[in-house]
Amino acid sequence: MQKPASEKLTTKAKTRPSPERAKYDFMVVSNRLPVDRCSADDAEIDGERWRRSPGGLVTALAPLMAKSDGAWVGWHGAPDEQLEPFSHDDMDLVPVELSAEDVELYYEGFSNATLWPLYHDVIARPEFHRTWWDSYRRVNQRFADAVAQSARENATVWVQDYQLQLVPQMLRRARPDLKIGFFNHIPFPPPEIFAQLPWRQAIIEGLLGSDLVGFQRPSDAANFMRSARRFLGASVKQQQIHVRNSAGNITHIARAxxxxxxxxxxxxxxxxxxxxxxxxxxxxxxxxxxxxxxxxGVDRLDYTKGIRHRLKAFEELLQDGSLKVQDATLIQVASPSRERVEQYRILREEIEGTVGHINGSYDTMQNTAVRYLHHSYPVEEMVALYLAADVMLVTALRDGMNLVAKEYVAARTSHTGALVLSEFTGAADQLKQALLVNPHDIDGLKSTIMRAVELPANESRRRMRAMRKQILDHDVDHWSSEFLAALAETVVRDDS
Structure with a gap:
């Protein structure tokens, strides 16, 4: 029986060998490394070339990297630049090079113009191009090779998200000794939608290279298992998928x-x-x-986030007099996103045109109806916005989780405020005391917004207290430790 992965990951921090020659017991693999390059001005101020990226995944896994003999594999963000492995903030980092063509075809193309809309219920039309798929395979192989070269025998590898769905199978072929986990941060579509993908079988086979495939919601895991059964003829029992080779022999059991x-x-x-x-x-x-x-509202500027639906509902509330610009203001933070992709450029024009129309119709000299902010902000400013807001509007049309909803609840330490939450987010499974809404139903969205605006203080406190308890008990550390413990348990069970 092999040593459980979770046991290795509780070791104390140690003196690390040089990253150029190191081998690792624990490796995280994601499209991007957990660091951003500092600007010239920032580098002069703090003397650092890199700074840790914001975001929940980095926050969750950075402590594990520091405690374990671990490394993070990913692209460093600049095309056509090759970097040697390096260390930052107690983390060893293994850069994977992407060319400008890779960024265009693998990332902007297959990942974000094929998979992203397909996995989000075809809210936008996905495009299927063989050149994009060829690039996706090549880049996934490059990531897998980087891991295979740096992983110690029997190491644990945790692959992250939809950009790297072929990596688990590639790793299993090259390094069958590895324990491989995969986590999909976005929804997984039902087989009826997934069936559109010309390379559906290869994607399922890629994911089934994992010992454990994690999803945000039980429905996503169920969709994946249904697709494995339908498109591969796989044997699925409870949450276990029996993976067979070309000879029909079971090679391992993947769990979803x-x-x-x-x-x-x-x-x-x-x-x-x-x-x-x-x-x-x-x-x-x-x-x-x-x-x-x-x-x-706080979102990436993405067509899945329901920003247009939110603005339409708010405009109609102003139009029918339910809200008055003297009494109510909507702050909409829309962080820049994938601005080289045509659908995103069109969306930005539509959103900014709508905001201009609303403000032109309802602004006064003293009051603004919509304060639109097309920027990214540090976490300190975001928390100040959460504290300033009486009502948080999360109206995503489809979302794997939506961590903004959880951040708003965490910031409301006084148990005040109201959360309007789309039922099509993963967060709706945990934050059941939110005011849940179908964002496609504009009349329903309007009435739910008004209910939030008029929510009695005692009901607000009751709802917020219950939601805060849920996320206090299930924070990001709980998520990472639960996944890695389940991965270790899966490997032990398969080896026994």
């Missing part, structure tokens, strides 16, 4: 299970109680004219 991701609750809660951030929240309200109600 839901592991809903979460956030660094302590970090958000601590920031929400800092006096300077509380003061910043007060300043935000003051700058907006101290309206009675501030509504907030």
């Amino acid at each position: 299970q839901a592991f809903p991701i979460s956030i660094a609750v302590d970090q958000i809660s601590e920031l929400a109680e800092r006096p300077d951030i509380i003061e910043r929240a007060r300043q935000i309200r003051h700058d907006l004219g101290n309206p009675r109600t501030i509504l907030l």
Whole structure:
């Protein structure tokens, strides 16, 4: 019986060998490394070339990397630049090179113009191009080769997300000694939609190279198992999929299970109680004219997020007099996203045109209906916005989880505020005390927004207290430890 992966990952931090010659017991693989290159000005200030990226995945896994003999494999963000392995913040990093053509075909093409819309219920039309698929395979092989060269015997490898779905099978062929986990951060579509993908069988086979395939929701895991049965004829028993070779012999058993991701609750809660951030929240309200109600939307500028539906509902509430611009303001943060992809450029034009129309119709000299912010902000500013907002609007048309909803709840340490949450997000499975809504139903969305605006204080406290308890008990550390423990258990069971 092999040593469980979770046992290896609890070792104390040790002196690391040079990354150029190191071998690792634990490896995380994602499209991007967990660091961003500093600007010239920032580098002069702090003397660092790199800084840790924001985001829940990095927050969850960075402590494991520091404690274990681990490394993170990914692209460093600049095309046509080759870097040697390096260390940053107690993490060893193994860069994978991508050319400008790779970025165009593998990332912008197959990952984000084929898989992303397909996996999000075809809200936008996916495109199927063989050149994109060929690039996707080549880049996935490059990632797999980087891992195979750096992984110690019997190492644990955790592959992240839809850009790298072929890596598990490639790794299993090259290194059958490895323990391989995969986590899909976005939804997995039902077989009826997945059937459109010309390379559906290869994707399923790629994922089944894993010992454990994790998803955000039980329905996503069920969709995957149904697809494995339908397109591969796989034998599926409960959550286990028997993987066979060309001779029909079982090579291993892959397990599919839901592991809903979460956030660094302590970090958000601590920031929400800092006096300077509380003061910043007060300043935000003051700058907006101290309206009675501030509504907030925070999204990447993506067609899956339901921003157009949210703006339409808000405009109609102003139009019919349910809300007045003197009393209510909507802050919409729309972080730039995939701006080289045509669908995203069109979406930005539509959103900005809609905001301009609403403000042109309802703004006064003193009041703005929609404060639109096409920027990314540091976490401190985001927490100040969460504190300033009376109502959080999460109206995604399809979302694997939506961590913004959880961040808003974590920031409301006083148990005030209201969360309007799309039932098509993974977060709706955990935050059942939110005001759940079908964002396609504009009349229903309008009435739910008004219910949130008028929610009695005692009901608000009851709902927020229950939601905060849920995420305090299931934070991002709980997510990562639960997945890795299940992976270790799967490997032990298969070896026994």
